[in-house]
Amino acid sequence: SDLEPWYEKAEWEIGVAGEDDGNRLQAPRQRGYPLPPIPPNASRRILERGSRALGWNAFPVPMAINTVPRAGRGACVQCNYCVGFACPTDAKNGTLNAVIPRALATGLCTLVTDAMTERIDTDSSGRVTGVTYFVEDNGSVVRRQALARIVVSSAGAIESARLLLNSASERHKAGLGNEHDLVGRNLQGHYYPGALGLFDEEVYDGVGPGVSFATTQFNHGNDGIVGGGMLANEFIKLPIIFWKQALPPDIPRWGIANKRWMRENYRRTLHVIGPVQDIPNPECRVTVAWTVRDRFGIPAAHLSGTTHPETVRTAEYMRARAEEWLKASGAARVWSYPSGLGLSAGQHQAGTARMGLDPRVSVTDPYGRVHSHDNLYVVDASLHVTNGGFNPVLTVMALAFRCSEAIARAL
Numbered sequence: 001s002d003l004e005p006w007y008e009k010a011e012w013e014i015g016v017a018g019e020d021d022g023n024r025l026q027a028p029r030q031r032g033y034p035l036p037p038i039p040p041n042a043s044r045r046i047l048e049r050g051s052r053a054l055g056w057n058a059f060p061v062p063m064a065i066n067t068v069p070r071a072g073r074g075a076c077v078q079c080n081y082c083v084g085f086a087c088p089t090d091a092k093n094g095t096l097n098a099v100i101p102r103a104l105a106t107g108l109c110t111l112v113t114d115a116m117t118e119r120i121d122t123d124s125s126g127r128v129t130g131v132t133y134f135v136e137d138n139g140s141v142v143r144r145q146a147l148a149r150i151v152v153s154s155a156g157a158i159e160s161a162r163l164l165l166n167s168a169s170e171r172h173k174a175g176l177g178n179e180h181d182l183v184g185r186n187l188q189g190h191y192y193p194g195a196l197g198l199f200d201e202e203v204y205d206g207v208g209p210g211v212s213f214a215t216t217q218f219n220h221g222n223d224g225i226v227g228g229g230m231l232a233n234e235f236i237k238l239p240i241i242f243w244k245q246a247l248p249p250d251i252p253r254w255g256i257a258n259k260r261w262m263r264e265n266y267r268r269t270l271h272v273i274g275p276v277q278d279i280p281n282p283e284c285r286v287t288v289a290w291t292v293r294d295r296f297g298i299p300a301a302h303l304s305g306t307t308h309p310e311t312v313r314t315a316e317y318m319r320a321r322a323e324e325w326l327k328a329s330g331a332a333r334v335w336s337y338p339s340g341l342g343l344s345a346g347q348h349q350a351g352t353a354r355m356g357l358d359p360r361v362s363v364t365d366p367y368g369r370v371h372s373h374d375n376l377y378v379v380d381a382s383l384h385v386t387n388g389g390f391n392p393v394l395t396v397m398a399l400a401f402r403c404s405e406a407i408a409r410a411l
Helices: 004-015 042-054 100-105 157-166 239-245 256-268 309-328 393-410
Strands: 058-060 115-122 128-137 140-147 151-153 194-198 213-215 231-233 269-273 285-293 299-304 333-335 376-378
Touching (some): 042 231, 115 157, 128 151, 256 269, 269 309, 309 333
Antiparallel strands (some): 058 213, 115 128, 128 140, 194 269
16 A cells, blocks of 8 residues: 555556556556557467466566557567567666656756766765765776765665675774664575476467566465465567577487477477565675675675575475466476575565664665665665565666655655
């Protein structure tokens, strides 16, 4: 209830395409999506068959993509290259094209590019005064300082933690906001369990972005399991990614047999996958490596620890559900790979400056303000107490809008 209006604001300010009533398990919402859902593709039609057979609620995946022209930018042309490439029609929505240009247009925003923040500066009383950063000037790297009434770190869960820790001073020897050794702890990401199915018919039609159909049947309320996750068909895989991720365990990784299998089955293989809730573990953390420094001489981030064992059990549960969906959809063969304990922060990093009411167990208040500094904020996925069983981008944006209102009041 706290975040619902901010999720709505993020959807409409950034631009999210979806089916208003497709997800019967969603929390109540006051307003529908601003854009119609992405069109169906061959994979969706196959998975609809399976979800009907299982009695699962499934629906078009909400995505931050223009499905029709909006805000002066074109619509998705359903190409194959949504992941890892610039959008040819600028239809992928994010802060870079939906928010920052509007800020610059006001004349009240200065954007410094190709810069690297060295530290958040404080005065002798411990109050934050600005930042010191490196930037290129006429081919040389120079150190500069920006003074500020309020500083906001929005560098992502790893780099925001690194910056706070690297901003140690005489008054804050362990780093800013780190009085209780909490900055950098509870590093989370997402496990991505799933399964692949080989079908007698072609299930790949080359229509992007590929992902088109999802279920949240198992996000919550799973007996004996902590948390849960969503499942959806995967984005289109380039052939080299398909070779790396999708081959059955008995197929050689090179040679004529590998080439034959790729040629015959690339278009007949469907991947169902999704993020599961990482259970926070305080021993999974970001520290700084004082003996390893980047090209600016700043101590590098050091990641250590592992996710919680319960995350593995949740991932294995969802892997079984992915197999179940593919079999019900008519797959002639299904295979998958088990999860194990490991560092989970390669995707959707979160949790290293958790929000809360008690400074003894959290780094910031519910608006991202660092407990020990009234003019220092963290506004990114570092705030997440749990990353949940969804892609976290809309939560990051909703919290950003919510926090920014509090920051504006503080100014």
